[in-house]
Structure formats: structure tokens, C-alpha cells
Amino acid sequence: MPTAEPEHRVALDAHGSDGRPGVEVAAAILAAEAALGVDLVGDRSRLEPALREALDARARAAKLDGPAREALEAAVAERVAIVHASQEIAMDESPARAVRAKPEASLCVAIARARGGGPCVGAVSAGNSGALLAAGTMGLGRYAGVDRPAILTAIPQVTHGAKDEGSRGDSRASSTAAGPSTLLLDAGANVRCRPLNLVQFAVLGAVHASARAGREAGARPRVAVLANGTEAGKGTELTRTTHDLLSAHSSPSFEFVGYVEPAQLFGPACDVAVTDGWTGNITLKVAEAAMAAWPQLLREALRGNPLPAPARSALAAVRGRVDPNAHGGAPLVGVDGTLIICHGASEPRALVHAVNLAGRYARAKIGEASREALAAHRELFAAASSQRLGRSQRQ
Amino acid sequence: MPTAEPEHRVALDAHGSDGRPGVEVAAAILAAEAALGVDLVGDRSRLEPALREALDARARAAKLDGPAREALEAAVAERVAIVHASQEIAMDESPARAVRAKPEASLCVAIARARGGGPCVGAVSAGNSGALLAAGTMGLGRYAGVDRPAILTAIPQVTHGAKDEGSRGDSRASSTAAGPSTLLLDAGANVRCRPLNLVQFAVLGAVHASARAGREAGARPRVAVLANGTEAGKGTELTRTTHDLLSAHSSPSFEFVGYVEPAQLFGPACDVAVTDGWTGNITLKVAEAAMAAWPQLLREALRGNPLPAPARSALAAVRGRVDPNAHGGAPLVGVDGTLIICHGASEPRALVHAVNLAGRYARAKIGEASREALAAHRELFAAASSQRLGRSQRQ
Numbered sequence: 001m002p003t004a005e006p007e008h009r010v011a012l013d014a015h016g017s018d019g020r021p022g023v024e025v026a027a028a029i030l031a032a033e034a035a036l037g038v039d040l041v042g043d044r045s046r047l048e049p050a051l052r053e054a055l056d057a058r059a060r061a062a063k064l065d066g067p068a069r070e071a072l073e074a075a076v077a078e079r080v081a082i083v084h085a086s087q088e089i090a091m092d093e094s095p096a097r098a099v100r101a102k103p104e105a106s107l108c109v110a111i112a113r114a115r116g117g118g119p120c121v122g123a124v125s126a127g128n129s130g131a132l133l134a135a136g137t138m139g140l141g142r143y144a145g146v147d148r149p150a151i152l153t154a155i156p157q158v159t160h161g162a163k164d165e166g167s168r169g170d171s172r173a174s175s176t177a178a179g180p181s182t183l184l185l186d187a188g189a190n191v192r193c194r195p196l197n198l199v200q201f202a203v204l205g206a207v208h209a210s211a212r213a214g215r216e217a218g219a220r221p222r223v224a225v226l227a228n229g230t231e232a233g234k235g236t237e238l239t240r241t242t243h244d245l246l247s248a249h250s251s252p253s254f255e256f257v258g259y260v261e262p263a264q265l266f267g268p269a270c271d272v273a274v275t276d277g278w279t280g281n282i283t284l285k286v287a288e289a290a291m292a293a294w295p296q297l298l299r300e301a302l303r304g305n306p307l308p309a310p311a312r313s314a315l316a317a318v319r320g321r322v323d324p325n326a327h328g329g330a331p332l333v334g335v336d337g338t339l340i341i342c343h344g345a346s347e348p349r350a351l352v353h354a355v356n357l358a359g360r361y362a363r364a365k366i367g368e369a370s371r372e373a374l375a376a377h378r379e380l381f382a383a384a385s386s387q388r389l390g391r392s393q394r395q
Numbered sequence: 396m397p398t399a400e401p402e403h404r405v406a407l408d409a410h411g412s413d414g415r416p417g418v419e420v421a422a423a424i425l426a427a428e429a430a431l432g433v434d435l436v437g438d439r440s441r442l443e444p445a446l447r448e449a450l451d452a453r454a455r456a457a458k459l460d461g462p463a464r465e466a467l468e469a470a471v472a473e474r475v476a477i478v479h480a481s482q483e484i485a486m487d488e489s490p491a492r493a494v495r496a497k498p499e500a501s502l503c504v505a506i507a508r509a510r511g512g513g514p515c516v517g518a519v520s521a522g523n524s525g526a527l528l529a530a531g532t533m534g535l536g537r538y539a540g541v542d543r544p545a546i547l548t549a550i551p552q553v554t555h556g557a558k559d560e561g562s563r564g565d566s567r568a569s570s571t572a573a574g575p576s577t578l579l580l581d582a583g584a585n586v587r588c589r590p591l592n593l594v595q596f597a598v599l600g601a602v603h604a605s606a607r608a609g610r611e612a613g614a615r616p617r618v619a620v621l622a623n624g625t626e627a628g629k630g631t632e633l634t635r636t637t638h639d640l641l642s643a644h645s646s647p648s649f650e651f652v653g654y655v656e657p658a659q660l661f662g663p664a665c666d667v668a669v670t671d672g673w674t675g676n677i678t679l680k681v682a683e684a685a686m687a688a689w690p691q692l693l694r695e696a697l698r699g700n701p702l703p704a705p706a707r708s709a710l711a712a713v714r715g716r717v718d719p720n721a722h723g724g725a726p727l728v729g730v731d732g733t734l735i736i737c738h739g740a741s742e743p744r745a746l747v748h749a750v751n752l753a754g755r756y757a758r759a760k761i762g763e764a765s766r767e768a769l770a771a772h773r774e775l776f777a778a779a780s781s782q783r784l785g786r787s788q789r790q
Contacts, residue, residue, distance in 0.1 A: 130628075158688045158695075188623065191631055228583065228676045233525075236586055236673060262677055263684035278631060281623045282657055282674055283681050289658035290685035293553045297716060300553075301709035311706055314696035321692060 011110035014042030016127030027351035095130030111139035122338030122358030140337035145374035149334035150186035188281035205272035206254035211364035224270035329354030409437030411522030422746035490525030506534035517733030517753030535732035540769035544729035545581035583676035600667035601649035606759035619665035724749030
């Protein structure tokens with residue numbers, strides 16, 4: 001059974017998630033079944049028995065015996081490699097200090113494997129997000145033209161309200177397996193940002209939007225600034241300055257469409273929305289919480305009345321579409337390499353999605369595209385560098 | 396048919412909503428049926444025929460004839476008064492300038508009627524929110540001890556997740572007709588805030604939480620600061636300074652419970668969450684958009700399969716619970732009087748809810764309670780006044 005793309009191995013930090021290392025081990029097996037190659041990075045003395053146990057569990061759950069079981073074992077033997085790392089970073093450690101003090105931490109070893117020239121095309125971890133930011137930035141370095149890396153997240157485009165009717169139908173092509181989505185960045189790496197950071201996020205976000213599956217070649221992604229309304233007087237000094245910079249410098253790689261307000265993130269108003277990491281993180285967390293609340297509300301309102309089968313499966317489909325576990329995994333963009341950050345509470349399938357995403361970026365040559373796009377926006381960055389927010393205007 | 400509380404008249408700006416003045420006129424009739432007294436403030440030459448037409452429409456819709464129709468007419472004649480205002484503020488006018496230039500605007504006249512000693516206990520408008528803030532602050536003045544008024548909004552507490560298990564069940568008493576909720580402020584009045592503003596919001600929010608229906612007497616509301624996580628290192632300089640001030644000064648009127656993160660707003664972790672008006676507005680708008688997206692997603696997933704009756708009514712119940720139109724109306728707090736701000740897209744029932752809320756505040760003597768609480772926190776405010784955010788730390 002030949003692997004589809006044997007060169008696209010991904011390093012998976014085995015000691016990141018809340019359910020570590022069991023969740024990561026189970027993810028590695030699922031990935032192997034999906035023909036993805038994984039370096040499972042962690043404590044070999046724990047991972048070897050865990051992998052054997054998880055194989056047994058998987059075979060039982062999928063009722064595999066005889067040749068099917070052997071095929072699974074062969075796939076895992078061929079595609080999953082355990083790479084030893086002698087240290088672990090705990091959730092409560094000071095991120096930057098832990099990363100410096102523990103070069104042999106599973107996270108750091110995984111990222112080192114994804115460095116240019118390394119055996120892996122990317123790294124995936126569900127660990128301490130502060131440590132991930134520090135290890136990713138230090139371990140991979142930044143592209144020239146990037147001051148701060150950002151976390152990029154995808155918000156499903158689920159509404160087609162009146163507000164969005166003016167948008168260009170032909171550009172609605174950014175999509176996940178679960179449907180089109182809006183890329184939002186920064187979703188939490190930088191609590192404070194200045195206009196230079198946001199215009200860099202615009203360039204990086206557009207590269208990612210262009211690389212998304214299903215996108216028409218040549219259609220420039222539409223980039224917007226997230227604000228509290230679309231009128232000219234809305235926003236903060238940060239959003240207004242960013243708006244003016246992006247309006248004044250036309251881009252070869254994206255079309256700037258102005259402000260979007262939060263509701264428009266859930267529709268086709270833009271392909272990429274840029275914001276500071278505080279606002280982006282609050283937006284992401286509120287959206288997840290509100291989406292997660294609905295099924296619970298519906299269950300309460302049903303008061304024990306069962307839903308019929310078609311309604312149950314529709315509900316499951318919706319949950320799958322909005323569940324961060326189903327399409328979890330947010331890349332850290334701006335670093336010179338691929339690092340996918342997953343929720344601490346990730347389930348195995350979320351990690352498999354992240355492994356798959358890292359392979360997708362490699363196939364799309366997202367590094368080359370990012371370098372080219374950054375180089376093509378030097379004038380914009382120079383103009384933005386001179387923009388600093390006044391004391392009374394900082395947001 | 397005697398009015399229950401004839402002294403509690405509320406001034407309703409008839410030229411505020413997107414559907415003005417028809418929506419406001421229909422709301423006045425519904426309010427009269429619910430034994431609420433309304434001063435409908437606007438252009439008499441338009442409102443008189445509109446009121447007659449709306450009465451006819453209401454009588455037809457409710458199939459009222461003979462004595463029932465006469466009773467409705469009597470209720471409206473007794474409880475709805477048209478108060479003439481010769482000007483109107485448009486959505487696109489510069490708010491502060493419009494309020495100064497048009498003292499006879501329906502919004503300004505409505506607010507003047509709700510001033511201390513005026514004939515109304517409060518004013519309600521679905522107009523230009525900038526104009527509402529300006530007219531409310533100028534027309535009503537601020538309480539001593541309030542530097543900036545804030546918009547207060549209620550987020551339904553719909554989840555009971557693991558994160559909330561540590562919270563005190565006995566304090567889950569803040570509630571709307573639709574169930575318990577978390578009061579969030581500032582939801583949009585002040586894009587930039589300093590720690591002094593946030594600690595004042597804490598005091599004002601606690602007064603409102605204490606006055607909510609169903610609350611146990613003596614149970615102190617739990618107040619939190621909204622942040623991007625609950626760990627000590629999270630937040631911004633603004634949230635950290637506010638956190639430290641509220642930790643260091645114990646309050647006679649509320650219990651400070653530290654940080655809450657966005658997901659906890661939807662559960663019983665706290666009764667009041669304070670934040671700056673930028674973050675609060677983004678939070679509110681993302682929550683509304685995400686909540687509104689769900690039924691649409693479910694409809695798409697059902698692909699035309701009808702829901703059975705119990706599921707349909709459960710779905711309708713959930714929509715009612717999360718729909719801002721159903722329990723719309725956010726008070727501007729910190730001003731010396733009651734002003735309820737409604738969505739521009741409000742339906743009549745949302746305005747009736749707002750009229751009802753204004754009466755509730757009057758019965759709860761929220762003005763007296765606010766003045767007392769503000770006076771009891773002078774030390775906290777003095778400590779907060781000296782806290783200014785550094786140039787590099789402003790958020």
C-alpha cells in the first residue's frame with residue numbers, strides 16, 4: 001500500500017492536548033489510515049505501549065480482523081514514526097521561559113522537525129498556546145516583512161443576509177470541507193497591535209485565502225478590517241489608520257473592501273478579516289460559545305421530546321459544521337514554516353484535520369507564496385511603519 | 396378599566412426605528428393593552444392618523460368587535476398620549492451636532508419628559524445610537540461619581556458547563572422573563588475606557604443586577620471583568636488594573652469574582668461582566684450573529700424535511716430566547732434618569748418590552764439605589780482615578 005505523498009510527513013507533538021498522549025496516539029492511527037505520514041514526538045517509553053494499545057482499541061472499534069487488521073498495522077508501521085523527546089511543557093509554565101529552558105520538549109522537537117530542510121512539512125500541537133507562539137516564532141523564525149506572527153482562524157460562512165447581497169458572488173470560493181469560510185486574523189497571538197501588524201496580516205491572510213481548496217485561480221481574495229460597524233466614523237484609531245493605509249495602497253494580491261462588522265464574518269462579505277489579537281480572540285471565543293449554546297437550548301426546549309431521525313442528523317450536521325473539534329487547527333502565520341495550533345480539548349479527528357491542513361499548505365507552497373506576496377507589499381509596509389497611534393488614540 | 400400604575404408613563408420616541416413611526420404606534424397600542432402608559436412623541440399630524448389606522452389594524456388582527464373593540468379604544472384613549480415634536484434626527488446626521496441643533500427633535504423631547512420632575516419615568520428610542528448617547532447624557536445629566544455612561548445589555552445564561560460548576564448556585568437569581576442572564580457593560584457607548592470607567596460600570600451593573608426580577612433580597616451580585624482567559628497573565632493593562640482595583644477594595648454592594656472569559660458570559664459564572672465599549676460591542680454583535688446563524692444552518696441541513704410540531708415549537712422557543720427583538724432594549728446607565736436604547740430594526744414587541752423595563756426601573760427606584768451605591772464607592776473611584784494606562788500599555 002504505497003503512501004500517496006510520502007514526502008509530506010507532519011510532526012505531531014504527543015504531549016500537548018488535555019488528553020495527552022492518548023488523543024495524539026489515536027490521531028496518529030487515524031492519520032495513517034487516511035494515508036498521512038506522522039512523526040509522533042514524545043516520550044518513547046510511553047508512546048510505544050500507547051500506540052500498541054490504541055491499535056488494539058481501533059481494531060476492536062472498527063471490528064477489524066485478519067487481513068483488515070494486518071493492513072491497519074502495516075499502515076501504522078509505515079506511516080507513523082515515534083520520535084523521542086525527553087521533556088514536556090506543562091500548561092501552567094511561563095511559555096517563553098519554558099521554551100528556552102526545555103529544548104528537548106516534545107513541542108520544540110516537533111517544531112525543529114518542521115524547520116526548513118527538516119524531515120517534516122509542518123508541526124501540529126494542542127499544547128499551551130503561549131508556548132506554541134514562543135516556540136513557533138523562535139524555532140521557525142519570521143518571514144522577512146513580518147513583525148509579528150498571527151493566529152489565523154476560519155469562521156464558517158453560514159448566513160446570506162441582506163448585508164451581504166452587494167458582495168461579489170464569484171469570489172465566494174474560499175472554503176473548507178465544511179463549506180465556505182471567512183479567515184480571521186489575528187485570533188489571539190498579539191493582544192496589542194499597530195497598523196503595520198494589521199496590514200501584514202492582510203497580506204498573509206490573502207495568501208492563505210488564495211491557497212484554499214476550491215478557490216478559482218486568479219480571483220483576488222477580498223480583505224476587510226473588522227470594526228463595530230461599516231460607517232466611516234466607526235472603529236478605533238487602529239482600524240481607521242489600517243483602513244486608510246489599505247485604501248491608499250492598491251494590492252496586487254487582494255482587493256480591499258473596507259470595514260466589516262461582526263455579523264458579516266458569518267456571511268460572504270469578505271474572504272479575510274484583519275483585527276488585533278485581543279478583538280480576534282474575543283470574537284472567536286464568543287462565536288464558539290454562542291454556537292455551542294444552541295443545541296443545549298434546543299434540548300432544553302424539547303423537554304425530553306425526541307427529535308425524529310432526519311432532524312437529528314441535520315442537527316448533527318450543523319454541530320459538525322460549527323464544532324471547532326471538527327475543523328480545529330489554526331495556523332500561526334508569518335513564521336517561516338507551518339505550525340498548526342489546536343484546542344487543548346481537541347479530539348483525535350481535530351488533530352487529523354490539522355495534520356491534513358499542514359500537508360495542504362505544503363502542496364500549495366504557501367511559504368513561497370507568502371515570501372513573494374510580502375516582497376510585493378514593501379511600499380505598504382513602509383507607509384504603515386511610520387504610522388504610530390497617538391497616546392490618546394491607542395486602542 | 397383602571398391603569399395598574401398610572402404614574403409610570405414612559406415617553407416613546409415615535410421617529411426612531413427603521414419602521415418609524417408605524418412600529419412605534421403599534422407598540423403604543425400593545426403597551427396600552429398591557430396597561431402601560433405611553434407618551435408617543437413625534438409629529439402630531441402624522442401620528443394621529445397613524446394611531447387610528449393602527450387601532451383598526453389591531454382590532455382586525457385580534458378579531459375584536461363590539462365591546463372588545465370599544466375596550467381597546469378606551470385603553471388607547473386613556474393610556475396613549477400624543478406629544479408633539481416638530482423635528483426628527485436622521486440616521487446619518489452627526490449625533491452630537493444634531494442633538495444640539497434640534498432641541499425639538501422627537502428624541503430630545505422624549506428624553507426631556509423623562510428628566511427628574513418630568514411627567515415620565517423613562518424614555519425609549521430605537522433611533523441613531525450616537526444621538527441617543529448624546530441626547531441622553533446632555534438631557535438627563537450624569538450621576539455624581541459617573542464619568543461616562545455605559546450601555547448595559549443582558550446575555551441569556553443558557554449553558555451550565557464544567558467551567559461554571561464552581562459558581563455559587565444561590566446567586567443565580569438575576570433573570571429576565573426569558574431566564575437568567577449576565578449583564579454586560581459597556582456594550583458600546585465608549586470605544587475607549589480607562590480603569591475608572593470600568594469600576595464605575597461595576598457599581599452601576601451591580602445595582603441593575605440587584606433590581607432584576609426574581610432576585611433574592613440580600614444576595615450580592617457577582618461582578619467579573621471580561622478577559623480572554625481566566626489565568627492571571629491574561630487580559631490587557633486595562634483589565635489587569637481594573638482587576639487589581641476591584642480585588643483591593645471590597646464592595647458593600649457586590650462580590651468581585653475576577654476574570655470571566657467569553658464562554659462564561661453564557662452561563663452562571665457571574666451576574667455582571669464589565670468591559671470597554673469596543674470589546675462589549677464586538678461581543679454583543681458576535682453573539683447575536685452566531686445565535687441568529689443557527690436556525691439558518693439547521694434549515695439548510697434539513698434540506699426541506701419538515702420538523703415535527705414539538706421540535707418546531709422548541710425551535711421557536713429558543714429563537715424567542717436568543718432574539719434581541721424579543722427582549723430588546725438596553726438601558727444607558729450612569730445618566731440621571733431612565734433611557735432605554737432599542738435596535739433600529741426593533742419590532743413593536745421589543746419596544747413594549749423596553750417600555751415595560753423603564754417602568755420596572757421606576758418601581759425598583761433604580762435612581763436612588765444608583766446614587767447610594769456610587770456614594771458608597773468613593774474610595775474605589777479615588778484609587779481608580781490615579782490609574783492611567785501607560786503609553787505602551789493602553790489597550
